Amino acid sequence: xxxxxxxxxxxxxxxxxxxxxxxxxxxxxxxxxxxxxxxxxxxxxxxxxxxxxxxxxxxxxxxxxxxxxxxxxxxxxxxxxxxxxxxxxxxxxxxxxxxxxxxxxxxxxxxxxxxxxxxxxxxxxxxxxxxxxxxxxxxxxxxxxxxxxxxxxxxxxxxxxxxxxxxxxxxxxxxxxxxxxxxxxxxxxxxxxxxxxxxxxxxxxxxxxxxxxxxxxxxxxxxxxxxxxxxxxxxxxxxxxxxxxxxxxxxxxxxxxxxxxxxxxxxxxxxxxxxxxxxxxxxxxxxxxxxxxxxxxxxxxxxxxxxxxxxxxxxxxxxxxxxxxxxxxxxxxxxxxxxx
Amino acid sequence: xxxxxxxxxxxxxxxxxxxxxxxxxxxxxxxxxxxxxxxxxxxxxxxxxxxxxxxxxxxxxxxxxxxxxxxxxxxxxxxxxxxxxxxxxxxxxxxxxxxxxxxxxxxxxxxxxxxxxxxxxxxxxxxxxxxxxxxxxxxxxxxxxxxxxxxxxxxxxxxxxxxxxxxxxxxxxxxxxxxxxxxxxxxxxxxxxxxxxxxxxxxxxxxxxxxxxxxxxxxxxxxxxxxxxxxxxxxxxxxxxxxxxxxxxxxxxxxxxxxxxxxxxxxxxxxxxxxxxxxxxxxxxxxxxxxxxxxxxxxxxxxxxxxxxxxxxxxxxxxxxxxxxxxxxxxxxxxxxxxx
DNA sequence: TTGTAAGCGTTATCAT
DNA sequence: ATGATAACGCTTACAA
Numbered sequence: 001x002x003x004x005x006x007x008x009x010x011x012x013x014x015x016x017x018x019x020x021x022x023x024x025x026x027x028x029x030x031x032x033x034x035x036x037x038x039x040x041x042x043x044x045x046x047x048x049x050x051x052x053x054x055x056x057x058x059x060x061x062x063x064x065x066x067x068x069x070x071x072x073x074x075x076x077x078x079x080x081x082x083x084x085x086x087x088x089x090x091x092x093x094x095x096x097x098x099x100x101x102x103x104x105x106x107x108x109x110x111x112x113x114x115x116x117x118x119x120x121x122x123x124x125x126x127x128x129x130x131x132x133x134x135x136x137x138x139x140x141x142x143x144x145x146x147x148x149x150x151x152x153x154x155x156x157x158x159x160x161x162x163x164x165x166x167x168x169x170x171x172x173x174x175x176x177x178x179x180x181x182x183x184x185x186x187x188x189x190x191x192x193x194x195x196x197x198x199x200x201x202x203x204x205x206x207x208x209x210x211x212x213x214x215x216x217x218x219x220x221x222x223x224x225x226x227x228x229x230x231x232x233x234x235x236x237x238x239x240x241x242x243x244x245x246x247x248x249x250x251x252x253x254x255x256x257x258x259x260x261x262x263x264x265x266x267x268x269x270x271x272x273x274x275x276x277x278x279x280x281x282x283x284x285x286x287x288x289x290x291x292x293x294x295x296x297x298x299x300x301x302x303x304x305x306x307x308x309x310x311x312x313x314x315x316x317x318x319x320x321x322x323x324x325x326x327x328x329x330x331x332x333x334x335x336x337x338x339x340x
Numbered sequence: 341x342x343x344x345x346x347x348x349x350x351x352x353x354x355x356x357x358x359x360x361x362x363x364x365x366x367x368x369x370x371x372x373x374x375x376x377x378x379x380x381x382x383x384x385x386x387x388x389x390x391x392x393x394x395x396x397x398x399x400x401x402x403x404x405x406x407x408x409x410x411x412x413x414x415x416x417x418x419x420x421x422x423x424x425x426x427x428x429x430x431x432x433x434x435x436x437x438x439x440x441x442x443x444x445x446x447x448x449x450x451x452x453x454x455x456x457x458x459x460x461x462x463x464x465x466x467x468x469x470x471x472x473x474x475x476x477x478x479x480x481x482x483x484x485x486x487x488x489x490x491x492x493x494x495x496x497x498x499x500x501x502x503x504x505x506x507x508x509x510x511x512x513x514x515x516x517x518x519x520x521x522x523x524x525x526x527x528x529x530x531x532x533x534x535x536x537x538x539x540x541x542x543x544x545x546x547x548x549x550x551x552x553x554x555x556x557x558x559x560x561x562x563x564x565x566x567x568x569x570x571x572x573x574x575x576x577x578x579x580x581x582x583x584x585x586x587x588x589x590x591x592x593x594x595x596x597x598x599x600x601x602x603x604x605x606x607x608x609x610x611x612x613x614x615x616x617x618x619x620x621x622x623x624x625x626x627x628x629x630x631x632x633x634x635x636x637x638x639x640x641x642x643x644x645x646x647x648x649x650x651x652x653x654x655x656x657x658x659x660x661x662x663x664x665x666x667x668x669x670x671x672x673x674x675x676x677x678x679x680x
Numbered sequence: 681t682t683g684t685a686a687g688c689g690t691t692a693t694c695a696t
Numbered sequence: 697a698t699g700a701t702a703a704c705g706c707t708t709a710c711a712a
Contacts, residue, residue, distance in 0.1 A: 009688095009689060009690090010689060010690060010691095011689080011690095019698075019699085020698065020699045020700070021689090021690080021691090021699090021700090021701095022691080022692080022698070022699060022700080022701090023697085023698060023699075025690070025691060025692085026691095026697090026698085029691085033697075034697075034698085035697060035698090038697085038698085050482060052455070052458055052459050052483065053459060053689085053690075054400075054459075054461065054688085054689050054690070055396075055459050055460045055461045055690095056395075056396045056397075056399035056400045056405060056461050056688085056689080056690090057396075057400050057688070057689035057690035057691085057704090058689080058690050058691070059396035059690090059704090060394070060396045060397050060400050060688085060689080060690070060691090060703095060704045060705065060706085061689080061690045061691040061692075061703080061704055062690080062691060062692090062704085063704070065396060066460075067439075067460070074425065075415075075421050075424050075425045075428070076418065076421040076422055076425055078416065081415050081416040081421050082416055084415050084440075085414065085415045085416055085442055088415070088440060088441060088442050089442065092441065092453075092456075097439060097441075097456065097460055098439070098440055098441075099407075099437060099438070099439055099440075100424075100428060100438055100439075100440045101428060101432065101437075101438075102425055102428050102429065113432075115392070116432075116437065118392050119392050119393055119394075119395050120395045120407070120437055121394065121395045121396045139390075142390060143392060227623060228623050228624060228627045229623070229627065232627070254623070257624065257627075258627065261627055261628070261629075264629060265629075283567060283568050283569070283594070284568060284597065284624060287568045287569065287572070287597075287598065287601055288601070289601075289604060289605075349705060349706085350705060350706060350707095351705080351706095359682075359683085360682065360683045360684075361683090361684095361705090361706080361707090362682070362683060362684075362685095362707080362708075363681085363682060363683075364706095365706065365707055365708085366681095366682085366707095366708095369707080373681075374681075374682085375681060375682085378681085378682085393705085393706075394704085394705050394706070395706095396704085396705080396706090397688090397704070397705035397706040397707090398705080398706055398707075399688090399706090400687095400688045400689065400690085400704085400705080400706070400707090401687080401688055401705080401706045401707040401708080402688085402706085402707065402708090403688070
């Protein structure tokens with residue numbers, strides 16, 4: 001009597017079902033090549049014993065874990081949260097699992113998280129933006145982990161990134177305002193220091209303006225992070241300038257909401273006296289007393305496409321996924337022609 | 341010449357460093373029991389080869405993965421997002437990794453996610469609330485996975501849950517309004533069908549009222565989910581009743597914001613004509629034209645404590661963590677005495 | 681303090 | 697279609 005209390009495992013299942021371990025393994029992974037009879041017998045034993053296969057053992061044998069690691073700058077911003085939800089859901093359906101980490105907008109921390117992920121045996125890595133630690137790419141190549149950059153896209157990055165074209169989105173939004181007749185622009189940008197997407201958006205604004213020989217005056221240009229309070233303060237600062245811009249473009253949803261709320265407090269008519277437009281569309285933007293014109297980013301879709309794309313690559317499938325996720329301008333009451 | 345291109349692994353490191361695999365393993369896991377000389381020699385080889393230990397192999401050998409699985413109803417609500425961020429950060433510091441899934445408020449889906457997690461080899465499971473699939477607990481016990489319920493707490497659940505005491509929080513908030521003189525209450529509750537925490541909060545309101553011989557009139561009682569739009573609609577419905585309540589208690593942050601915005605639209609003075617109070621404190625609540633009185637839940641702390649608590653249990657440490665995360669009433673301009 | 685070698689629970693390569 | 701058995705890469709008694 002060598003083994004009194006066998007713990008449930010592939011072996012035990014095989015023994016009770018009267019087959020080899022290999023057959024049980026096949027019955028689980030490639031049922032179609034196992035005879036119906038054995039398949040059922042095995043299934044019933046598995047059920048009866050409540051056996052749950054051990055993923056680490058499988059990962060060791062197959063050298064694949066079925067886990068995808070994603071590092072986001074933060075998890076609390078609406079756009080990332082939505083993307084994570086889409087990502088998670090889609091990965092689950094594809095038979096993968098999501099390992100999540102947070103870099104706090106710090107590329108060193110991001111790199112550390114990625115290292116941990118590789119140790120954990122993730123099959124692939126998902127990142128936000130294209131600005132990373134300089135050793136990151138080499139590290140991933142050396143460790144043979146495919147990766148994808150989220151929330152960025154430009155024709156040159158095709159195949160390595162999935163998201164909206166930040167530059168194009170703000171270029172268009174700015175064009176829309178120019179076409180309305182605006183010539184003096186204020187900008188409440190998101191700090192671009194550790195955020196290449198914010199930088200691209202800013203550049204989109206500048207390029208659109210430059211085409212018309214326009215530029216943002218320094219005293220109309222401010223930089224914030226992503227709180228409503230900052231949006232208020234920066235808007236107040238801009239609105240206090242003389243001359244005041246006729247349109248203010250904000251870098252993210254919260255800065256925008258802050259700007260709009262401050263315009264209310266200051267009694268500045270929007271859009272009669274000033275237009276305010278934003279980036280990213282969250283519910284509050286359409287529920288405020290003056291609903292806000294903004295760029296709708298399909299964040300959840302970014303997550304879903306990223307999942308499909310990376311899994312497709314892992315499984316060596318032909319890549320048909322679209323990489324660019326369109327960003328649509330939603331026109332609401334906060335924008336209109338400049339005052340005469 | 342048996343092995344031409346050895347791939348980097350423990351073996352290879354050991355060979356090059358001129359020590360046994362056991363020593364390398366020790367140098368990685370328990371450096372203090374390895375002589376300084378070898379430790380350094382090994383470290384340099386590890387560095388040079390860029391070796392990254394294989395977590396699956398380790399998990400197989402130690403029968404622990406260092407991974408914690410958490411299933412949340414959704415990832416997009418602010419409170420959960422904050423908790424996840426805290427959880428993730430704290431787990432990282434403790435040397436663990438977070439595996440994340442989403443149940444969409446569906447206990448069957450939750451159960452499926454938990455099964456997947458167990459297959460993935462998580463060491464422990466984190467859940468939200470205490471209402472789960474009836475087989476869930478048995479499953480976790482059978483598979484020897486400790487678990488913790490988040491965002492709930494009552495003395496009876498001590499040791500198995502970490503979060504605020506939902507009942508107590510709303511009991512107190514209601515008492516606060518009663519003490520201000522309110523006697524007619526409206527409620528915009530969050531649907532409690534698949535949400536035991538919402539149920540507990542509702543009960544807290546009822547119990548506080550009952551102590552004063554009060555109750556919510558059916559036409560002052562509504563149920564929503566968690567959008568601003570619903571908050572608006574339900575507030576409008578309640579405010580249209582005759583008599584109208586003098587105070588409205590809302591079940592979550594977005595319903596509250598909706599109620600406040602609708603009061604603005606309807607031109608109802610807050611708090612002169614009606615008081616509006618909410619649950620959970622998000623930035624917009626203190627930035628609206630009328631800042632909102634609400635219950636602040638320390639969501640990030642829920643995440644952190646949960647991490648400490650579950651890791652403590654896994655590592656067999658004496659448990660000193662507090663399980664109840666206080667919920668504080670933040671009084672702002674939206675609440676005051678009832679109209680005379 | 682260090683080395684030897686037996687697992688850990690699967691999958692995958694051969695045969696049969 | 698099924699079975700025997702050698703990996704997979706690391707940890708950990710047990711020995712030295």
